[in-house]
Amino acid sequence: MFSTSFEEFCDFNDSICSNDSGFERSYTDSLATPTINTPKSDTIDHGISLTPTKDNPVRRKLFTDDFAYPFPNSVGDIKTFEDFQPITSTPIKGKDKKLKDPNKPKRKYANGKNRVTRSKSPTQIMKIKRNRRIKANDRERNRMHMLNEALDRLRCVLPTFPEDTKLTKIETLRFAHNYIFALSQTLEALDNINSGQTNNYNLSCELTESKPNKDAFREIFLLPDKTEDKGDGSYRNFQGFSKPFPNGSNFFQTSEGVLINVGNVTVSVNNKGGNCITSTTGSGFFTNPSSYGDDILTQNCYNPRPQEFYNCYNNNLDVDSTKEYFNEKNYAMFKNAFDVAAKSKYENDPYNSNYGNYNNQMYGYNQRFDYAHETSFPQNLHYEEQRYRHYYRNQSVVNAKI
DNA sequence: TAGGCCATCTGGTCCT
C-alpha cells in the first residue's frame, strides 16, 4: 500500500515530476493579480508581496483574503483532483476536443504572387515586439503568482508553525514531501498494528547522529511545553501538531485506544467506542463513549485524553516501560527511515559537499541551524532558536532530507 | 556588508 522506506518514497523520475500538474492551465488574465505593465527597471509592488516589511514582519500571507481560492465548502466535497479548479477569467479548455467536420470545405489561402502581405516599418515591428514582450511578462507574472498561491495553499495544509514564521518555497516543498511520507508511514504502521504485525516498520539500520535534520519533522516529535500546562486539566494548549503527546509523537496509544494528532485536530479512537474528534474550535463525539467514562468526557470535552497521558506528563515523562506506547515505535520508524534516506542520498549526491560554486546550503541540505555541530543540549531538553521554536532531546532527532 | 529570499524581466525553447 505504501512505500516502506524514505528512499523508495523519494525514488521519483522525470515522468512523475512532469510539468503536467493535472490542472488545465489558463490564467492569462488572473483575477488574483492586477495586470500592470511595467518596464524592466520598475519593480513596483502591486500590493502583493511575500517580502516582509518593517510594518509587517510576517511573510506568511501571499494574498489577502479577497484573493482566497474558492475551495469547496469542505474537503469531503472534493471527490477527484479535477473537482478542484481555480477560477480564472479565461475559460478552461474542455477535455474533449471538437472533432473537425471532414465535409466542411477548407478555407483557401492565397499563395505566391497572389498573396498580399503588408510590409511593416521597423518602428511597427519594434512596437509589435514590445507589445508581445509586455504580454509575455504579464503572463509570466501571473504564472508565478499562481505558483506562489499554490505554494501558499500548500503551506496552509502543513502542520502549523509559529505565527511569525513562514516556510520558504523550497522548505515548503521539502516539508510537504516529508510530511506526506510521514503520514503514509504512519498509516502503514497503524495498519500493521491493527493486523498484529508490529515489527514490520522497523528498518535495519544504525542510528547515527550529526546528520542533517529537518526542523519541521522535529516538530512532529517534540515534547510538550510544561509552561503551557494550565494546571486545571485543560490541555487545549497542547493542541497543534507541534505539541502533541508526552512521548513526542502525534500518536498516543493506550490500553483503551489511540489518539492521533494532526494539525489542530485530535482524533480519539477508542477500543470500546467513544470516538471523538477535537479541534481548536470544538469537538464532536460519535458512537457510545463507554470506556473513558462520562466524568472525563464532561470534564474536558475539548480534548479528552486518557489517564496515561496525565500520568506520564505529571511524572516528568517517566513512562511505564511495561506499557506499549505505539508512538515510541513510530518515532523509531521515522528516525531510522530518514536516517537511511539521508545516508544513501548523501553518498551519491554530488551536491553534498562543495561542488563548484554550489554547496549544501544552496540546495537546502543543511539546515538553518547547524545541528551537526551542536553537541551539547540543554539539560531541560528545551532549546530556543530564533526562527523556529524547538524542543528536542539529543536522541530524538529525526533525519530527513530530499 | 554579505548572503538569502523574493519578484520581475527577459530571451530561448517547445508545443499547439
Next chain:
DNA sequence: AGGACCAGATGGCCTA
C-alpha cells in the same frame, strides 16, 4: 503566431 515553461539576470528587502 502565440502561449507555457524555463532559467538566467537584476534589484529590493531583510537579517546576521
